[in-house]
Amino acid sequence: MMNKKIFQNIINKKTHSKIIFQDEKITAFHDISPKARIHILIVPNIFIKNLNHINKKNLNVLTYMLHMSIKIAKKEKIHKSGYRIIINCNKNGGQKIPYLHLHLLGGEKLKNF
Incomplete structure (x- = not known):
């Protein structure tokens, strides 16, 4: 597993x-290893380890991430053709x-699961 500092360094x-x-x-x-023609990562500027660490105090961050992903999809002009949002949690x-x-x-037809 890679170190969380990589994202902190990008943020800073x-x-x-x-x-x-x-x-x-x-x-x-x-x-840096795109799985589609457009592959953008959206991270909170405050450290949250994973989805299991979302709580009442930081729930607004997750909501904001989702809201901004829609705006970024529009900016990238993929909002009409379609896009996928994925949040992975833990190793498995x-x-x-x-x-x-x-x-x-x-940015392209994505494979189904």
Whole structure:
């Protein structure tokens, strides 16, 4: 499993990753190993380990991540053709970095599960 610091470094602009959107709550950037023509990761700027760590105090962060994924899908012009949002949780769920993140995939016909 990769270290959570990779996302913290991107949020703090300590890497060469191209941030496509950032505000006080979230940061969005292209995945370095894309699984679709458009593959954007959306992470909260505050550390949350995974989906199991969402609670009443930080629920608004998850809601905001989903809301902003719609805006980013529109910006990337994939909102009409379709897109997929994925949140992996823990090892068996496919989570490789122990930091909550949302995958926004689109720009092509995606395979069904």
